Amino acid sequence: MKMNIFKLLCLSGLLIVSACNPIGKMIKNQEYDRAIDKLSTKLRTGKADEKKVAYLNQAFHTANQLDHDRIMLLRSSGEPDIWMEVYKHFQRIYNRQQTVKTLPETVRQQINFKALPIEDDMGFAKSNAQEYLYASAEKLLQTNKRADARKAYDQLIQLSHLGSPYRDMDLLMRKAVVSGTNQVIIVFENQSQKPLPEDFEMHLLAFNLSDLEFVQYDFKPNPEKTYDYRITIRLTDIVSTPERVESRTYSDKAQIESGTKPKRDEDGHIMLDSTGKVIEVPDYKTIEALVKETRLAKSLTIKGAVDYTNLATNRRELTTPIATTIDFNHAFAQVNGDLKAISPETNRLMQQRPLPFPTDWMMVKDAAQPLTEMIRNIIWKEKAIVNKTE
Numbered sequence: 001m002k003m004n005i006f007k008l009l010c011l012s013g014l015l016i017v018s019a020c021n022p023i024g025k026m027i028k029n030q031e032y033d034r035a036i037d038k039l040s041t042k043l044r045t046g047k048a049d050e051k052k053v054a055y056l057n058q059a060f061h062t063a064n065q066l067d068h069d070r071i072m073l074l075r076s077s078g079e080p081d082i083w084m085e086v087y088k089h090f091q092r093i094y095n096r097q098q099t100v101k102t103l104p105e106t107v108r109q110q111i112n113f114k115a116l117p118i119e120d121d122m123g124f125a126k127s128n129a130q131e132y133l134y135a136s137a138e139k140l141l142q143t144n145k146r147a148d149a150r151k152a153y154d155q156l157i158q159l160s161h162l163g164s165p166y167r168d169m170d171l172l173m174r175k176a177v178v179s180g181t182n183q184v185i186i187v188f189e190n191q192s193q194k195p196l197p198e199d200f201e202m203h204l205l206a207f208n209l210s211d212l213e214f215v216q217y218d219f220k221p222n223p224e225k226t227y228d229y230r231i232t233i234r235l236t237d238i239v240s241t242p243e244r245v246e247s248r249t250y251s252d253k254a255q256i257e258s259g260t261k262p263k264r265d266e267d268g269h270i271m272l273d274s275t276g277k278v279i280e281v282p283d284y285k286t287i288e289a290l291v292k293e294t295r296l297a298k299s300l301t302i303k304g305a306v307d308y309t310n311l312a313t314n315r316r317e318l319t320t321p322i323a324t325t326i327d328f329n330h331a332f333a334q335v336n337g338d339l340k341a342i343s344p345e346t347n348r349l350m351q352q353r354p355l356p357f358p359t360d361w362m363m364v365k366d367a368a369q370p371l372t373e374m375i376r377n378i379i380w381k382e383k384a385i386v387n388k389t390e
Contacts, residue, residue: 032063149180289337
């Protein structure tokens with residue numbers, strides 16, 4: 001590696017990091033590259049004051065020195081798995097240099113910037129990293145262990161980040177996904193001893209689980225697969241209440257203006273205005289409407305459970321109860337009398353038409369949607385159970 005040991009060139013008196021200065025805080029927290037980006041933006045477009053240049057000098061050379069020291073330590077270990085990290089450190093140095101190259105020449109001179117020819121070393125590290133990741137993934141896939149397949153997948157993802165597809169990397173990645181994936185069969189059982197609508201199961205299982213990594217769910221058994229887990233959705237009871245009809249009769253009353261009448265004083269005498277004319281005031285009368293309100297009510301409750309069974313051990317690992325209640329409530333009113341007397345609520349009820357009670361089957365079908373959401377949430381929450389590698 002053609003690389004000189006970096007020297008930290010500091011301007012005396014100007015490298016004390018100020019705790020209240022944002023750039024100073026970054027350097028104090030060893031966020032050197034962030035500080036370099038901020039400083040480069042300011043120095044590229046603004047005045048190159050001495051303090052900013054001093055901060056840039058400290059951040060640039062300190063970051064490079066740390067990367068250099070880490071590279072040397074890794075290479076001295078002789079381990080085969082070091083090259084991805086070595087490449088990343090070279091990449092940081094390279095990116096840092098590219099940033100500083102865009103600064104005015106006077107700034108580059110003040111921080112004693114000299115671009116290091118690291119392209120060959122970086123390419124060598126990248127090539128070694130690719131070779132190691134590919135070979136390691138290939139070896140892991142030969143163990144036929146699910147945990148190893150997932151490790152191989154992670155390594156192939158790292159390999160994909162290093163550029164164009166390497167050898168038959170895509171083929172290995174597909175193999176890693178297949179070998180690292182748990183197979184789960186979801187089944188439905190009606191244990192309520194009551195008939196269900198034909199399409200109930202279809203609506204109940206109408207949810208998408210494709211976004212769960214390394215877990216493949218099937219709703220119909222595939223004879224070519226060996227399943228690792230079974231999720232059983234059981235309906236254990238369906239209970240409906242009797243149809244309830246409640247009626248009540250009440251009257252709505254209101255006062256309306258019916259004409260005028262003479263105004264009287266406290267003693268009951270008719271009052272006259274200044275011209276001797278009788279003073280008239282509005283006269284009111286009470287009107288009434290007789291209301292018969294009818295309320296219909298019925299409810300249906302479905303109970304069940306979601307069971308997780310490990311098919312390798314035939315052991316039930318979890319049971320979560322589920323239940324939902326569907327309520328039917330309807331009210332309407334019949335009115336006799338003066339409609340001007342009715343309240344807004346009575347008017348609303350009067351607009352409602354009488355409805356028949358829903359059948360149990362109709363209510364069972366309505367229960368499918370909330371049950372579906374409940375089941376999906378359970379499966380999502382408990383995904384760790386079916387995502388084990390042992």
